[in-house]
Amino acid sequence: MRLITPPVGLTALADTDLVGQVARILTQAIINGQLLPGAKVVEAGIARELGISRAPVREAARLLEQQGLLVSHPRRGFFVRKLEATDIDEIYDLRICVECHAGVLASKNMTPANRDMLRRQIDVMHETAAIDDHARQIEEDYKFHRMICEIAGSKRLLRLFDDLASELRMTIGLIGRLYDDPHRIAQTHEALLEVLEQGHPDIITARIDYHIGAAWREVGKLVRELPSSTNGVAT
Amino acid sequence: MRLITPPVGLTALADTDLVGQVARILTQAIINGQLLPGAKVVEAGIARELGISRAPVREAARLLEQQGLLVSHPRRGFFVRKLEATDIDEIYDLRICVECHAGVLASKNMTPANRDMLRRQIDVMHETAAIDDHARQIEEDYKFHRMICEIAGSKRLLRLFDDLASELRMTIGLIGRLYDDPHRIAQTHEALLEVLEQGHPDIITARIDYHIGAAWREVGKLVRELPSSTNGVAT
DNA sequence: CAAGATTAAACTGTCGACAATCGACGATTA
Protein backbone atom coordinates (compact mmCIF):
# COMPACT_ATOMS: atom_id res chain seq x y z
CA MET A 1 0.00 0.00 0.00
CA ARG A 2 1.78 3.04 -1.15
CA LEU A 3 -0.45 6.03 -1.26
CA ILE A 4 1.70 8.53 0.38
CA THR A 5 0.09 11.91 0.27
CA PRO A 6 -3.33 13.20 -0.54
CA PRO A 7 -2.28 14.47 -3.92
CA VAL A 8 -4.41 17.56 -3.94
CA GLY A 9 -2.65 20.89 -3.77
CA LEU A 10 -3.35 22.61 -0.53
CA THR A 11 -3.47 26.37 -0.68
CA ALA A 12 0.04 27.38 0.19
CA LEU A 13 -0.63 28.75 3.63
CA ALA A 14 1.04 32.04 3.64
CA ASP A 15 3.54 34.09 5.36
CA THR A 16 3.51 34.54 9.01
CA ASP A 17 6.76 36.11 7.92
CA LEU A 18 6.95 39.36 9.82
CA VAL A 19 9.98 40.89 8.15
CA GLY A 20 8.54 40.18 4.74
CA GLN A 21 5.37 41.99 5.68
CA VAL A 22 7.26 44.91 7.15
CA ALA A 23 9.40 45.12 4.05
CA ARG A 24 6.30 45.27 1.90
CA ILE A 25 4.69 47.91 4.08
CA LEU A 26 7.78 50.08 4.03
CA THR A 27 8.13 49.65 0.29
CA GLN A 28 4.55 50.73 -0.19
CA ALA A 29 5.05 53.71 2.10
CA ILE A 30 8.00 54.80 0.01
CA ILE A 31 6.19 54.38 -3.27
CA ASN A 32 3.11 56.15 -1.96
CA GLY A 33 5.19 59.05 -0.90
CA GLN A 34 4.37 58.68 2.79
CA LEU A 35 8.09 58.31 3.25
CA LEU A 36 9.79 60.97 1.21
CA PRO A 37 13.31 60.67 -0.18
CA GLY A 38 15.82 61.65 2.44
CA ALA A 39 13.44 61.01 5.30
CA LYS A 40 14.78 59.22 8.32
CA VAL A 41 13.30 55.82 9.06
CA VAL A 42 13.20 55.47 12.82
CA GLU A 43 13.20 51.84 13.84
CA ALA A 44 11.40 52.33 17.12
CA GLY A 45 8.81 54.52 15.45
CA ILE A 46 7.96 51.97 12.77
CA ALA A 47 7.96 49.20 15.34
CA ARG A 48 5.61 51.06 17.67
CA GLU A 49 3.34 51.97 14.81
CA LEU A 50 3.08 48.35 13.72
CA GLY A 51 2.86 47.03 17.24
CA ILE A 52 5.95 44.89 16.98
CA SER A 53 9.52 45.01 18.24
CA ARG A 54 12.49 46.59 16.52
CA ALA A 55 14.20 43.39 15.44
CA PRO A 56 11.94 42.58 12.47
CA VAL A 57 11.96 46.21 11.44
CA ARG A 58 15.75 46.26 11.39
CA GLU A 59 15.92 43.16 9.24
CA ALA A 60 13.33 44.51 6.85
CA ALA A 61 15.25 47.76 6.61
CA ARG A 62 18.41 45.86 5.80
CA LEU A 63 16.52 44.10 3.03
CA LEU A 64 15.34 47.36 1.54
CA GLU A 65 18.86 48.69 1.85
CA GLN A 66 20.23 45.86 -0.25
CA GLN A 67 17.39 46.53 -2.63
CA GLY A 68 18.42 50.14 -2.94
CA LEU A 69 15.36 51.75 -1.40
CA LEU A 70 17.10 52.74 1.81
CA VAL A 71 20.60 53.81 2.71
CA SER A 72 22.11 53.20 6.11
CA HIS A 73 24.52 55.52 7.86
CA PRO A 74 26.18 53.63 10.68
CA ARG A 75 25.05 54.72 14.09
CA ARG A 76 22.67 57.18 12.46
CA GLY A 77 20.04 54.95 11.02
CA PHE A 78 18.23 54.30 7.78
CA PHE A 79 17.12 56.96 5.33
CA VAL A 80 14.97 56.80 2.25
CA ARG A 81 17.23 56.76 -0.74
CA LYS A 82 17.48 59.95 -2.73
CA LEU A 83 17.71 59.17 -6.41
CA GLU A 84 19.99 61.61 -8.19
CA ALA A 85 19.86 62.08 -11.93
CA THR A 86 22.97 59.93 -12.19
CA ASP A 87 21.15 57.10 -10.39
CA ILE A 88 18.32 57.23 -12.88
CA ASP A 89 20.86 57.01 -15.65
CA GLU A 90 22.57 54.03 -14.08
CA ILE A 91 19.32 52.20 -13.58
CA TYR A 92 18.06 52.73 -17.11
CA ASP A 93 21.45 51.85 -18.53
CA LEU A 94 21.35 48.57 -16.67
CA ARG A 95 17.74 48.00 -17.61
CA ILE A 96 18.63 48.22 -21.26
CA CYS A 97 21.54 45.86 -20.82
CA VAL A 98 19.49 43.34 -18.88
CA GLU A 99 16.23 43.49 -20.78
CA CYS A 100 17.83 43.27 -24.18
CA HIS A 101 19.43 40.08 -23.03
CA ALA A 102 16.17 38.88 -21.52
CA GLY A 103 14.39 39.62 -24.77
CA VAL A 104 16.78 37.51 -26.80
CA LEU A 105 16.53 34.64 -24.34
CA ALA A 106 12.75 34.95 -24.18
CA SER A 107 12.38 34.81 -27.92
CA LYS A 108 14.12 31.46 -27.85
CA ASN A 109 11.69 30.16 -25.26
CA MET A 110 8.65 31.62 -26.94
CA THR A 111 5.68 29.27 -26.89
CA PRO A 112 2.04 29.86 -27.77
CA ALA A 113 1.25 30.01 -24.08
CA ASN A 114 3.88 32.65 -23.50
CA ARG A 115 2.75 34.61 -26.50
CA ASP A 116 -0.81 34.62 -25.20
CA MET A 117 0.30 35.72 -21.78
CA LEU A 118 2.08 38.70 -23.25
CA ARG A 119 -0.80 39.44 -25.57
CA ARG A 120 -3.24 39.41 -22.70
CA GLN A 121 -1.03 41.76 -20.72
CA ILE A 122 -1.10 44.21 -23.60
CA ASP A 123 -4.88 44.01 -23.51
CA VAL A 124 -4.79 44.80 -19.82
CA MET A 125 -2.62 47.80 -20.59
CA HIS A 126 -5.17 49.05 -23.07
CA GLU A 127 -7.96 48.58 -20.56
CA THR A 128 -5.98 50.39 -17.91
CA ALA A 129 -5.37 53.19 -20.33
CA ALA A 130 -9.09 53.92 -20.24
CA ILE A 131 -9.23 54.72 -16.56
CA ASP A 132 -6.84 57.42 -15.42
CA ASP A 133 -4.51 55.82 -12.91
CA HIS A 134 -0.97 56.47 -13.91
CA ALA A 135 0.53 54.46 -11.05
CA ARG A 136 -1.50 51.46 -12.15
CA GLN A 137 -0.53 52.12 -15.76
CA ILE A 138 3.14 52.06 -14.91
CA GLU A 139 2.64 48.92 -12.89
CA GLU A 140 1.03 47.09 -15.79
CA ASP A 141 3.86 48.26 -17.99
CA TYR A 142 6.41 46.77 -15.62
CA LYS A 143 4.41 43.58 -15.53
CA PHE A 144 4.83 43.15 -19.26
CA HIS A 145 8.56 43.65 -19.07
CA ARG A 146 8.72 41.32 -16.11
CA MET A 147 7.01 38.62 -18.12
CA ILE A 148 9.76 38.81 -20.68
CA CYS A 149 12.29 38.19 -17.94
CA GLU A 150 10.21 35.30 -16.65
CA ILE A 151 10.06 33.73 -20.07
CA ALA A 152 13.79 34.19 -20.39
CA GLY A 153 13.96 31.56 -17.68
CA SER A 154 16.70 32.86 -15.44
CA LYS A 155 15.86 33.40 -11.79
CA ARG A 156 18.73 35.80 -11.36
CA LEU A 157 17.75 37.79 -14.38
CA LEU A 158 14.24 38.08 -13.00
CA ARG A 159 15.42 39.15 -9.58
CA LEU A 160 17.69 41.72 -11.14
CA PHE A 161 14.75 43.15 -13.03
CA ASP A 162 12.66 43.23 -9.87
CA ASP A 163 15.36 45.13 -8.04
CA LEU A 164 15.72 47.68 -10.79
CA ALA A 165 11.97 48.07 -11.07
CA SER A 166 11.59 48.56 -7.34
CA GLU A 167 14.17 51.34 -7.47
CA LEU A 168 12.39 52.94 -10.37
CA ARG A 169 9.09 52.78 -8.56
CA MET A 170 10.47 55.43 -6.24
CA THR A 171 10.23 57.91 -9.09
CA ILE A 172 6.52 57.29 -9.60
CA GLY A 173 5.70 59.56 -6.72
CA LEU A 174 8.02 62.23 -7.97
CA ILE A 175 6.77 62.28 -11.51
CA GLY A 176 3.15 63.24 -11.36
CA ARG A 177 2.18 62.47 -14.87
CA LEU A 178 2.84 59.92 -17.57
CA TYR A 179 5.27 60.91 -20.22
CA ASP A 180 3.15 59.67 -23.07
CA ASP A 181 -0.35 58.69 -24.07
CA PRO A 182 -1.20 55.38 -22.39
CA HIS A 183 -2.62 53.84 -25.54
CA ARG A 184 0.45 54.78 -27.50
CA ILE A 185 2.59 53.11 -24.86
CA ALA A 186 0.50 49.96 -25.10
CA GLN A 187 0.87 50.01 -28.86
CA THR A 188 4.61 50.24 -28.53
CA HIS A 189 4.49 46.98 -26.64
CA GLU A 190 2.57 45.32 -29.40
CA ALA A 191 5.40 46.13 -31.75
CA LEU A 192 7.78 44.75 -29.17
CA LEU A 193 5.89 41.50 -28.99
CA GLU A 194 5.97 41.15 -32.75
CA VAL A 195 9.71 41.51 -32.79
CA LEU A 196 10.02 38.95 -30.04
CA GLU A 197 8.03 36.45 -32.06
CA GLN A 198 10.15 37.19 -35.07
CA GLY A 199 13.16 36.03 -33.10
CA HIS A 200 16.00 38.01 -34.64
CA PRO A 201 18.46 38.81 -31.84
CA ASP A 202 19.83 42.00 -33.34
CA ILE A 203 16.41 43.38 -34.10
CA ILE A 204 15.13 42.47 -30.65
CA THR A 205 18.07 44.17 -29.04
CA ALA A 206 17.69 47.28 -31.15
CA ARG A 207 13.99 47.45 -30.47
CA ILE A 208 14.23 47.04 -26.70
CA ASP A 209 17.17 49.41 -26.58
CA TYR A 210 15.06 52.04 -28.30
CA HIS A 211 11.95 51.23 -26.27
CA ILE A 212 13.58 51.62 -22.88
CA GLY A 213 15.83 54.37 -24.13
CA ALA A 214 12.76 56.42 -24.97
CA ALA A 215 11.44 56.03 -21.44
CA TRP A 216 14.88 56.92 -20.13
CA ARG A 217 14.97 60.13 -22.09
CA GLU A 218 11.50 61.16 -20.96
CA VAL A 219 12.00 60.32 -17.30
CA GLY A 220 15.43 61.89 -17.31
CA LYS A 221 14.00 65.08 -18.69
CA LEU A 222 11.28 65.19 -16.03
CA VAL A 223 13.67 64.44 -13.22
CA ARG A 224 16.04 67.14 -14.30
CA GLU A 225 13.19 69.60 -14.37
CA LEU A 226 12.41 68.98 -10.72
CA PRO A 227 13.77 71.28 -8.03
CA SER A 228 15.61 68.14 -7.11
CA SER A 229 17.08 69.01 -3.76
CA THR A 230 20.72 68.77 -4.71
CA ASN A 231 21.74 65.96 -2.48
CA GLY A 232 21.15 65.64 1.16
CA VAL A 233 22.55 62.64 2.76
CA ALA A 234 26.10 63.84 2.68
CA THR A 235 27.67 65.05 5.88
CA MET B 1 41.52 74.15 22.54
CA ARG B 2 39.85 72.75 19.53
CA LEU B 3 41.53 69.89 17.95
CA ILE B 4 38.91 67.33 17.80
CA THR B 5 40.32 64.60 15.68
CA PRO B 6 43.78 64.21 14.28
CA PRO B 7 42.66 64.26 10.68
CA VAL B 8 45.42 62.10 9.34
CA GLY B 9 45.61 58.38 9.14
CA LEU B 10 42.21 56.92 8.84
CA THR B 11 43.25 53.32 8.92
CA ALA B 12 40.38 52.02 6.86
CA LEU B 13 38.20 53.48 9.52
CA ALA B 14 36.34 50.40 9.37
CA ASP B 15 34.24 48.38 11.16
CA THR B 16 32.98 48.63 14.52
CA ASP B 17 30.40 47.18 12.24
CA LEU B 18 29.70 43.77 13.65
CA VAL B 19 27.37 42.48 11.01
CA GLY B 20 29.83 43.44 8.28
CA GLN B 21 32.55 41.52 10.03
CA VAL B 22 30.34 38.52 10.58
CA ALA B 23 29.29 38.60 6.95
CA ARG B 24 32.91 38.59 5.87
CA ILE B 25 33.80 35.78 8.24
CA LEU B 26 30.91 33.65 7.03
CA THR B 27 31.75 34.40 3.42
CA GLN B 28 35.33 33.33 3.99
CA ALA B 29 34.18 30.17 5.73
CA ILE B 30 32.03 29.30 2.75
CA ILE B 31 34.78 29.98 0.23
CA ASN B 32 37.33 28.07 2.27
CA GLY B 33 35.03 25.11 2.40
CA GLN B 34 34.68 25.17 6.17
CA LEU B 35 31.00 25.54 5.49
CA LEU B 36 30.06 23.07 2.81
CA PRO B 37 27.14 23.53 0.42
CA GLY B 38 23.96 22.36 2.04
CA ALA B 39 25.33 22.76 5.55
CA LYS B 40 23.07 24.29 8.14
CA VAL B 41 24.17 27.59 9.61
CA VAL B 42 23.05 27.62 13.21
CA GLU B 43 22.69 31.15 14.49
CA ALA B 44 23.39 30.37 18.11
CA GLY B 45 26.39 28.29 17.15
CA ILE B 46 28.01 31.04 15.10
CA ALA B 47 27.16 33.59 17.77
CA ARG B 48 28.69 31.54 20.55
CA GLU B 49 31.77 30.80 18.48
CA LEU B 50 32.31 34.51 17.83
CA GLY B 51 31.39 35.53 21.33
CA ILE B 52 28.49 37.74 20.31
CA SER B 53 24.73 37.57 20.37
CA ARG B 54 22.47 36.17 17.70
CA ALA B 55 21.15 39.48 16.39
CA PRO B 56 24.21 40.47 14.34
CA VAL B 57 24.56 36.93 13.07
CA ARG B 58 20.98 36.95 11.84
CA GLU B 59 21.43 40.22 10.02
CA ALA B 60 24.66 39.03 8.45
CA ALA B 61 22.96 35.85 7.35
CA ARG B 62 20.18 37.84 5.73
CA LEU B 63 22.83 39.81 3.87
CA LEU B 64 24.47 36.66 2.55
CA GLU B 65 21.05 35.35 1.63
CA GLN B 66 20.38 38.38 -0.54
CA GLN B 67 23.83 37.86 -1.98
CA GLY B 68 22.99 34.33 -2.88
CA LEU B 69 25.45 32.55 -0.62
CA LEU B 70 22.81 31.31 1.79
CA VAL B 71 19.22 30.21 1.46
CA SER B 72 16.72 30.54 4.25
CA HIS B 73 13.93 28.11 4.97
CA PRO B 74 11.43 29.81 7.27
CA ARG B 75 11.43 28.40 10.74
CA ARG B 76 14.24 26.08 9.77
CA GLY B 77 17.16 28.39 9.42
CA PHE B 78 19.89 29.27 6.97
CA PHE B 79 21.75 26.81 4.78
CA VAL B 80 24.76 27.18 2.55
CA ARG B 81 23.55 27.48 -1.01
CA LYS B 82 23.98 24.49 -3.24
CA LEU B 83 24.93 25.58 -6.72
CA GLU B 84 23.39 23.34 -9.34
CA ALA B 85 24.68 23.20 -12.88
CA THR B 86 21.78 25.40 -13.90
CA ASP B 87 22.89 28.03 -11.40
CA ILE B 88 26.35 28.09 -12.87
CA ASP B 89 24.80 28.57 -16.28
CA GLU B 90 22.65 31.42 -15.09
CA ILE B 91 25.56 33.18 -13.42
CA TYR B 92 27.86 32.93 -16.41
CA ASP B 93 25.10 33.96 -18.76
CA LEU B 94 24.54 37.08 -16.66
CA ARG B 95 28.28 37.67 -16.39
CA ILE B 96 28.55 37.78 -20.14
CA CYS B 97 25.63 40.14 -20.42
CA VAL B 98 26.93 42.46 -17.73
CA GLU B 99 30.62 42.40 -18.52
CA CYS B 100 30.15 42.94 -22.22
CA HIS B 101 28.24 46.05 -21.36
CA ALA B 102 30.84 47.06 -18.80
CA GLY B 103 33.55 46.59 -21.38
CA VAL B 104 31.90 48.88 -23.87
CA LEU B 105 31.33 51.54 -21.22
CA ALA B 106 34.86 51.15 -19.91
CA SER B 107 36.39 51.59 -23.33
CA LYS B 108 34.69 54.96 -23.52
CA ASN B 109 36.16 55.98 -20.19
CA MET B 110 39.59 54.64 -20.97
CA THR B 111 42.38 56.92 -19.78
CA PRO B 112 46.13 56.34 -19.54
CA ALA B 113 45.73 55.87 -15.80
CA ASN B 114 43.07 53.23 -16.31
CA ARG B 115 45.10 51.53 -18.98
CA ASP B 116 48.09 51.34 -16.63
CA MET B 117 45.98 49.98 -13.84
CA LEU B 118 44.77 47.15 -16.05
CA ARG B 119 48.23 46.57 -17.41
CA ARG B 120 49.68 46.30 -13.92
CA GLN B 121 46.99 43.85 -12.95
CA ILE B 122 47.97 41.64 -15.86
CA ASP B 123 51.53 41.79 -14.59
CA VAL B 124 50.31 40.68 -11.20
CA MET B 125 48.52 37.80 -12.85
CA HIS B 126 51.73 36.73 -14.53
CA GLU B 127 53.59 36.94 -11.24
CA THR B 128 50.91 34.94 -9.51
CA ALA B 129 51.10 32.36 -12.24
CA ALA B 130 54.63 31.58 -11.07
CA ILE B 131 53.61 30.45 -7.61
CA ASP B 132 51.05 27.71 -7.49
CA ASP B 133 48.04 29.11 -5.69
CA HIS B 134 44.98 28.62 -7.80
CA ALA B 135 42.65 30.41 -5.38
CA ARG B 136 44.89 33.47 -5.54
CA GLN B 137 45.09 33.13 -9.30
CA ILE B 138 41.35 33.18 -9.64
CA GLU B 139 41.15 36.13 -7.29
CA GLU B 140 43.55 38.17 -9.39
CA ASP B 141 41.56 37.23 -12.45
CA TYR B 142 38.38 38.55 -10.86
CA LYS B 143 40.23 41.70 -9.87
CA PHE B 144 40.97 42.44 -13.50
CA HIS B 145 37.38 41.99 -14.54
CA ARG B 146 36.26 44.06 -11.58
CA MET B 147 38.49 46.89 -12.71
CA ILE B 148 36.68 46.97 -16.01
CA CYS B 149 33.42 47.40 -14.15
CA GLU B 150 34.96 50.14 -12.02
CA ILE B 151 36.14 51.97 -15.09
CA ALA B 152 32.69 51.61 -16.59
CA GLY B 153 31.67 53.99 -13.85
CA SER B 154 28.37 52.55 -12.70
CA LYS B 155 28.03 51.67 -9.03
CA ARG B 156 25.19 49.29 -9.72
CA LEU B 157 27.10 47.56 -12.44
CA LEU B 158 30.01 47.10 -10.07
CA ARG B 159 27.83 45.77 -7.28
CA LEU B 160 26.21 43.38 -9.70
CA PHE B 161 29.60 42.06 -10.69
CA ASP B 162 30.61 41.69 -7.07
CA ASP B 163 27.49 39.68 -6.34
CA LEU B 164 28.04 37.38 -9.27
CA ALA B 165 31.70 36.97 -8.39
CA SER B 166 30.89 36.16 -4.80
CA GLU B 167 28.54 33.45 -5.95
CA LEU B 168 31.13 32.06 -8.29
CA ARG B 169 33.71 32.01 -5.54
CA MET B 170 31.69 29.21 -4.00
CA THR B 171 32.84 26.98 -6.83
CA ILE B 172 36.52 27.58 -6.12
CA GLY B 173 36.44 25.07 -3.33
CA LEU B 174 34.66 22.54 -5.47
CA ILE B 175 36.96 22.77 -8.43
CA GLY B 176 40.33 21.74 -7.25
CA ARG B 177 42.37 22.79 -10.20
CA LEU B 178 42.53 25.56 -12.74
CA TYR B 179 41.06 24.83 -16.10
CA ASP B 180 43.93 26.27 -18.03
CA ASP B 181 47.57 27.27 -17.82
CA PRO B 182 47.82 30.42 -15.66
CA HIS B 183 50.14 32.20 -18.07
CA ARG B 184 47.83 31.51 -20.96
CA ILE B 185 44.96 32.97 -18.99
CA ALA B 186 46.99 36.10 -18.28
CA GLN B 187 47.80 36.39 -21.96
CA THR B 188 44.15 36.18 -22.84
CA HIS B 189 43.63 39.25 -20.72
CA GLU B 190 46.31 41.11 -22.59
CA ALA B 191 44.36 40.56 -25.76
CA LEU B 192 41.28 41.75 -23.96
CA LEU B 193 42.99 44.94 -22.90
CA GLU B 194 44.07 45.60 -26.44
CA VAL B 195 40.53 45.31 -27.69
CA LEU B 196 39.36 47.63 -24.96
CA GLU B 197 41.84 50.28 -26.03
CA GLN B 198 40.78 49.84 -29.61
CA GLY B 199 37.28 50.86 -28.57
CA HIS B 200 35.11 49.05 -31.11
CA PRO B 201 31.90 48.05 -29.29
CA ASP B 202 31.11 45.01 -31.41
CA ILE B 203 34.61 43.66 -31.19
CA ILE B 204 34.73 44.26 -27.43
CA THR B 205 31.45 42.46 -26.99
CA ALA B 206 32.51 39.54 -29.14
CA ARG B 207 35.81 39.26 -27.34
CA ILE B 208 34.42 39.35 -23.82
CA ASP B 209 31.64 37.01 -24.84
CA TYR B 210 34.19 34.52 -26.03
CA HIS B 211 36.51 35.10 -23.07
CA ILE B 212 33.91 34.46 -20.41
CA GLY B 213 32.19 31.85 -22.52
CA ALA B 214 35.40 29.85 -22.54
CA ALA B 215 35.55 29.91 -18.75
CA TRP B 216 31.88 28.95 -18.66
CA ARG B 217 32.44 25.92 -20.82
CA GLU B 218 35.41 24.77 -18.76
CA VAL B 219 33.78 25.31 -15.38
CA GLY B 220 30.56 23.78 -16.59
CA LYS B 221 32.39 20.69 -17.72
CA LEU B 222 34.15 20.33 -14.37
CA VAL B 223 30.97 20.87 -12.39
CA ARG B 224 29.11 18.28 -14.41
CA GLU B 225 31.90 15.82 -13.78
CA LEU B 226 31.51 16.11 -10.03
CA PRO B 227 29.41 13.62 -8.10
CA SER B 228 27.36 16.72 -7.48
CA SER B 229 24.92 15.60 -4.85
CA THR B 230 21.79 15.91 -6.90
CA ASN B 231 20.00 18.49 -4.92
CA GLY B 232 19.31 18.50 -1.28
CA VAL B 233 17.39 21.39 0.03
CA ALA B 234 14.09 20.31 -1.41
CA THR B 235 11.59 18.72 0.87
C1' DC C 1 23.17 88.89 19.34
C1' DA C 2 25.91 85.20 17.58
C1' DA C 3 29.02 81.39 18.15
C1' DG C 4 30.49 77.97 20.91
C1' DA C 5 30.02 74.95 24.91
C1' DT C 6 26.92 72.12 27.66
C1' DT C 7 23.10 69.39 28.83
C1' DA C 8 19.05 66.60 27.72
C1' DA C 9 16.47 63.65 24.69
C1' DA C 10 16.30 60.28 21.17
C1' DC C 11 18.05 56.62 18.70
C1' DT C 12 21.01 52.78 17.32
C1' DG C 13 23.73 48.53 18.20
C1' DT C 14 23.82 44.69 20.88
C1' DC C 15 22.42 41.56 24.29
C1' DG C 16 19.85 37.84 26.89
C1' DA C 17 15.28 35.68 27.45
C1' DC C 18 11.02 33.28 26.25
C1' DA C 19 7.44 31.12 23.62
C1' DA C 20 6.42 28.74 19.26
C1' DT C 21 7.94 25.50 16.03
C1' DC C 22 10.62 21.90 13.82
C1' DG C 23 13.08 17.32 13.44
C1' DA C 24 14.29 13.10 15.52
C1' DC C 25 13.48 9.33 18.14
C1' DG C 26 10.90 6.05 20.34
C1' DA C 27 6.18 4.09 21.56
C1' DT C 28 1.94 2.22 19.62
C1' DT C 29 -1.01 -0.22 16.72
C1' DA C 30 -2.76 -2.85 13.07
Next chain:
DNA sequence: TAATCGTCGATTGTCGACAGTTTAATCTTG
Protein backbone atom coordinates in the same frame (compact mmCIF):
# COMPACT_ATOMS: atom_id res chain seq x y z
C1' DT D 1 7.07 -5.60 10.46
C1' DA D 2 5.98 -1.27 8.76
C1' DA D 3 3.76 2.88 9.26
C1' DT D 4 1.72 6.42 12.23
C1' DC D 5 1.45 9.14 16.46
C1' DG D 6 3.26 11.53 20.43
C1' DT D 7 7.03 13.33 23.06
C1' DC D 8 11.53 15.71 23.78
C1' DG D 9 15.45 18.43 22.72
C1' DA D 10 17.12 21.93 19.72
C1' DT D 11 16.51 26.15 17.12
C1' DT D 12 14.12 30.06 15.30
C1' DG D 13 11.27 34.33 15.63
C1' DT D 14 10.32 37.98 18.47
C1' DC D 15 10.61 40.75 22.41
C1' DG D 16 12.18 44.18 26.04
C1' DA D 17 16.31 46.24 28.08
C1' DC D 18 20.70 48.68 28.42
C1' DA D 19 24.85 51.21 27.07
C1' DG D 20 27.05 54.32 23.91
C1' DT D 21 26.47 57.68 20.41
C1' DT D 22 24.19 61.11 17.79
C1' DT D 23 21.03 64.97 17.41
C1' DA D 24 18.44 68.68 19.33
C1' DA D 25 17.89 72.13 22.68
C1' DT D 26 19.58 75.11 26.18
C1' DC D 27 22.79 77.83 28.26
C1' DT D 28 27.08 80.55 28.41
C1' DT D 29 30.05 84.15 27.00
C1' DG D 30 32.54 87.51 24.32
